[in-house]
Amino acid sequence: MTDTAFVEFDRVQKSYDGETLVVKDLNLTMPKGEFLTMLGPSGSGKTTCLMMLAGFETATHGEIRLDGQEINNIPPHKRGIGMVFQNYALFPHMTVNENLAFPLEVRGIDKSTRESKVARALDMVQMGAFGNRRPAQLSGGQQQRIALARALVFEPELVLMDEPLGALDKQLREQMQFEITRLAHDLGITTVYVTHDQTEALTMSDRVAVFNDGRIQQLAPPDLLYEEPENSFVAQFIGENNTLEGTIKSISGGIAEVALDDGRIIDAKPINVDKPGDRTRVSIRPERVEMDVSRLPKGAHTLDAEVKEFIYMGDIFRTRLSVAGNDDFIVKTRNAQGQTRMQPGQTIKIGWLAQDCRALDAG
């Protein structure tokens, strides 16, 4: 497609049983050096896409190109793609050194070069002292580093990672997220990263492809994805989100008037709704709800809400409200000087800026 395209999926479809499509019409273009995350719930097709790219699954239809060359029929070992597996897949009968030397050995690289490359790769992940251990003698985090080093040691231009941090505890995971992104950027590697953890996706990636039902729902940088979800699935899947159901009353000047199911009217920004009469689900982030309606511009619609619960979380307050039939409407407020602490049972007025409230498909 474009000159800069390094990885391309072109109208790719995949079916295992000939009856249902696991991947439906996938189109994706990645420039060189990008860190792209495939994010989605399990069964959404993201791992299948990764496996097709790696060569372990064949596309039922469509083309997959790497650096301009079609690779559908190239066996995995000739693709030169580094891969990190969910369970690390370190060869249990080999030492760390042997594991790292393996990809070099099968490429016929001589022994001394091999040794220096292995040493360099181990240093890169700060595991230089562990070369003679067996995988079983390492902790999960150490195994993860070795797996990463092994995927990088033969200097592939593309590295695939299949939920590589899934088995680690939270602290270690955050540290590894940082290290992986650092390495990827330092080495200028193109990376396709698969995860179902949105925080991971948001913090690590240049761009995130949100998968659901065999399709990419949205492909965008993390900030856009969070702030401007293009459909209600993405809005729901990424971050915390409040929704209200209703019908479009009118659209004019980039503002839609939405009649909620209990009859009240709110303003929202129309995203993927066409015309009055359409069902819609409006979506608003908890931190964009204003509980001090005096700060809203004149004429903005407000709603009555009843406080159900107030949770003190240190840096923020979390207030659960009942709004227009939704008992789970969350508002987050900063624990700033003078911020009111709501009491359960209290009735308040809330509102928001029309551009923070997105009228999306009804899901």
Next chain:
Amino acid sequence: MKLKTALLTTVFVTAAASVATAQEITVMSWGGAYTKSQVEAYHKPFTAQMGIAVNSVDSDNPATPIKAQVEAGNVTVDVADVEFSDAVRLCDEGLLEEIDLSILPAAPDGTSAEDDFIEGALQDCAVANIVWSTVYAYNTENNDGTPTTIGDFFDTAKFPGKRGLRKSAKATLEMALMADGVPAGEVYDLMETEEGIDRAFAKLDTIKGDIVWWEAGAQPPQLLADGEVVMSTAYNGRIFNAAVAEGQPLEVVWDGQILDFDLWVIPKGAPNKEEALKFIAFSTDTQRLADQASWISYGPARKSSGALVGLFNDGKTEMAPHMPTAAANLENALVNNFEFWVDNDAELNERFNAWLSQ
């Protein structure tokens, strides 16, 4: 509840008591048509007249389990039907009960049992019931021409095809020598010598590649009927039954037959020795032995039974010409020399095994 328990207990105790007093003996024989003939001629009338049930069990060779049972002190067999040399050997080793020959009934004409039985049929620990022979038989449909001599059995040029032979040195070596032209009367003298044994094995070597070895007496008729072999050595009665009773196209060649006794013995420490003795006395009387010959073509061990042998149980086949002891069948016949085999069985079978594996 208590009454019920008491009642149940009574029932069980009575049942147990009746089991304990119920008389039953276990008789071990060779299986197939032979065991059937014994069941019909001996076991059934014995149970009917004496009220003692007979449990019939089979073995490829009933002599083989006796030592193990006696030495282990766990004898389950009361009466076994064994070959001559085994009877003598087991008796010598103290593994059999001695049998008081006075329990055997006299012949109907008053001749004492000792005179009535064929010579050698009565031993310290054994009473013969039949005279049988090892013969060879052929399938008439699978052979061109008619084999008539023991030599023909070893002549694969004239009669091509597989041969069945019993996997044992006994009878096999004798037949090999007779086929090699040794007259029946000289066979055992020759076998006492190393050269004689070498000669027998040399003769066997000529057909070694064509031999299918059998072990159970029921196998040869089967091998012949299946066409697995064209000729096979066999116990003559088995061939008779397959041919006459089952209509198989099998024919016996009597030339070079080897006669032997089958004898009743009682393993040392048999659980029902008294009943076993009763069974032996009953089954070897003149009439029973004659009756058995109407079920299978083995000769009775009593002279007085000969006259009573008539027709096969099909009601039309005359048994006499099918008996190994019929005059026409004895022209070139060998009587098994039990003493030779008692002494040399181990040695020759060892050599036989060595030869087999070469």
Next chain:
Amino acid sequence: MADMTADLSQAGQEKLTTADGKPLKAALASAQARSKRRAFFLVAPLLVFVLMTFVVPIGQMLHQSVYNPDFVYKTDVTTKETTPIMVNLRAWFDENPRSTEPDEAAYAALVADLVVLREVKAAGIAGTRINYERSGSRSLFTKSARKAGKLEAPFKEALLDVEDEWADPTVWAAMRDASSAYTLNFYLAAIDKTRGIDGSVENVDEKRALYVKLFIRTLVLSVLITFLTFVLGYPIAHMLATLPLRYSNLLMILVLLPFWTSLLVRTTSWMVLLQSQGVVNDALVGTGLLADENRIQMMYNQIGTIVAMTHILLPFMVLPLYSVMRPINPSYVRAARSLGATSWTAFRRIYFPQTIPGIGAGALLVFILAVGYYITPALVGGADGQLISNLIAFHMTKSLNWSLAAALAGLLLAGILILYWLYDLLIGIDNLKLG
């Protein structure tokens, strides 16, 4: 408050007592002793069972292989009373070295012993014992014992009149060997050796040499069968391990089906298939691939033994392999492939090494079972498909030479133990995985 601190400091100094003043170590030991005793009682039934059904019988067998008292005393089978026999002759052997020519005193002792043999009815047994060492000796004893009572001095002449074989020095050498109940002669016989007149070990006549050849054949066939089960079983196990459980369970039943069928039924079905008028030959002849007169002999020879035993032992290879392969994550091979290995290299370097514990277990299992296999070779082996176990059975049930059977079995056991030791040395028993 002050009291309490004092108490605490005291406890800190004397850590070795419990609250009621018992030494801590003793308390610990008694507490553990109780649980140890309880654990022992739990395993005791199995221990007794193994002892009674395994250790003791094997010990008895090994004892029997070096011990045969048939020329030393006679045991009545019912009363279990023992009577010493050959007392005089054994005394003469003790007094005179091996090279001594038997003199009149020796013959006199022999005749006196023969008379006893006749009385206690032990001539057959004693003769059989000598027969093991020197064939044809049995009748020498039974005949001479019958007449011994009537013999008069000079005994040498009188006895030689009865049987001139008594002059044969091999008889005397055999009697000397047998006069000790403990002997290694059965082990010699089990490796085709015998003792000469002077007591030296020599090879048996070539025509009688049997056991060494059979041991070798047993070994070679067992190795071959083990290899065949490996070649056939490895792909099956791999397929079972990689298929979804739903299908693999179904196929596993097919693998296990032979397990649930009687061994005899399986063996005889092979006979039906392989005999020269059998299904396979009929099919070949029927399709014209084979002329009727050229039917292949696949039964009653080594081919029959190999085919039937390979089939029967296959599950013993497949099961350990399967149990090792099932947990091997497919991502190992994928990782190897993504790292640049061809599928063959990935198999050879990554998959195969991880299955070695299963191969070891399967091979050891199949080999040990094959070495001791008995019924199948007996039924389908014919003459050249017989294994050493068939000869052991022969001596157990037919020739009744239990000492030789025990010696053969002892050698077989030793061979398997050596193999086990080698396996431990090369692969390590802890790497054995049966599933």
